[in-house]
Amino acid sequence: MPKAKPVILIVEGEYLLRMDSAETLEGGGFEVVLAANADEAIVILSARSDIHLVFTDIQMPGSMDGLKLARVRPRPLAIKIVATSGHVRAVSDELPAGSVFLPKPYLGAELIATLRDMTGIS
Template identity: 85%
Template sequence: MPKVKPVILIVEDEFLLRMDSVEVLENGGFEVVPAANADEAIAILSARSDIHLVFTDIQMPGSMDGLKLARFVRDRWPPIKIVATSGHVRAARDELPAGSVFLPKPYLGAELIATLRDLIGIA
């Protein structure tokens, strides 16, 4: 029986960063679903029940930024883990839902993989 890969939803408005993160995480053993903004992310979350974690940039154009998206995800899909990232702002602990992680940019691919594995609870 094949091992089920954890599914990560990446929400990043910068195309090259999004594609780079997809590649890093796929190479790290995750199934990755990319989204360009919060609206796209919410549509994906509404359509799929297999998302384990949302990895979102904080600063994004559109109806909500990454912090608002994180709170929305926690309210609507409480079991989904959340990792927020930014190279411009730092998220204070009280700005993110409980149990979420902030990972400042730039980060190393290995650091991202280790953070996600730790949060999901896989060795």
């Protein structure tokens, strides 16, 4: 029986970047769920228990940015966070313990390697 793919929630306000990230991650062996903003992400996180990691842009439209999303509950503690931005840098105390900041622009291979490391797949 094949092992289930890790499920990644991509939270990105820019449609083309969201689609590009989804294509990259699906090609890297992940299952992908998409949200255009933090509000959509919270609805998804509340409804699904199979999300392993949230890959979120920091600067997004909506009621909160990616840093606030990373700290919001009811996000299960087991869900890891990778935050990204091309405009601001997140420092370690702005993200929950065990989270990673990946600055834009990043290479697809760099993103896949980071997510594989964080989800424990090789």
